[in-house]
Amino acid sequence: MTYSWGSDVRKSKFLSLVLRHQPESIGIQLDANGWVDVDELLQAMARIGKPLSFAELEELVESNDKQRFALSGDCSRIRANQGHSVSVDLALEASAPPEELYHGTVPEYLESIMAQGLMKMRRQHVHLSPGVDFAVRVGGRRGKPIVLMVATGRMHRDGHRFFQTQNGVWLVDAVPPQYLTVFPIAA
Numbered sequence: 431m432t433y434s435w436g437s438d439v440r441k442s443k444f445l446s447l448v449l450r451h452q453p454e455s456i457g458i459q460l461d462a463n464g465w466v467d468v469d470e471l472l473q474a475m476a477r478i479g480k481p482l483s484f485a486e487l488e489e490l491v492e493s494n495d496k497q498r499f500a501l502s503g504d505c506s507r508i509r510a511n512q513g514h515s516v517s518v519d520l521a522l523e524a525s526a527p528p529e530e531l532y533h534g535t536v537p538e539y540l541e542s543i544m545a546q547g548l549m550k551m552r553r554q555h556v557h558l559s560p561g562v563d564f565a566v567r568v569g570g571r572r573g574k575p576i577v578l579m580v581a582t583g584r585m586h587r588d589g590h591r592f593f594q595t596q597n598g599v600w601l602v603d604a605v606p607p608q609y610l611t612v613f614p615i616a617a
Contacts, residue, residue, distance in 0.1 A: 445498075445499065449510040462519055487508070488505070511596050526583075531559060532577055533565055534575050540612070544610060550604060584609060
């Protein structure tokens with residue numbers, strides 16, 4: 431019988447921690463683009479008492495509702511799609527975003543955001559979603575969600591650079607407050 435150290439949600443959160451923030455916590459190192467060898471990752475996880483088979487890892491990548499992870503074409507490497515606090519270059523090409531994108535937050539941060547804009551804080555980029563539903567889910571992780579509509583088309587025309595990740599999330603260095611509007615959502 432195989433030892434199970436938690437639910438898929440717990441395993442996904444642990445992978446996020448390792449692949450986005452603390453690879454050293456299990457003794458691995460990400461390459462310059464955020465990739466790590468799958469065999470190296472699986473061996474390191476087994477060493478710390480969190481064994482994971484390749485099939486389980488592949489299932490976590492495929493079934494993750496936020497598509498947080500990507501496997502290389504030959505499935506030999508894995509990385510987080512975005513959200514890194516460690517320095518990596520995702521090697522994304524700048525591209526024109528749609529006219530509006532969305533960002534989910536909570537009421538306690540709204541006044542500061544509307545005064546200062548969206549800042550990347552400890553991450554490498556501000557994350558924006560193409561859909562309101564996704565922004566509601568992101569904001570809802572910490573309480574009652576607030577959705578901000580970002581005038582990304584105007585930002586782009588004003589010289590801001592945007593990058594789209596493999597899972598459809600848009601990245602930007604910051605969003606100044608003049609591009610933000612509170613988007614009404616159903617209660």
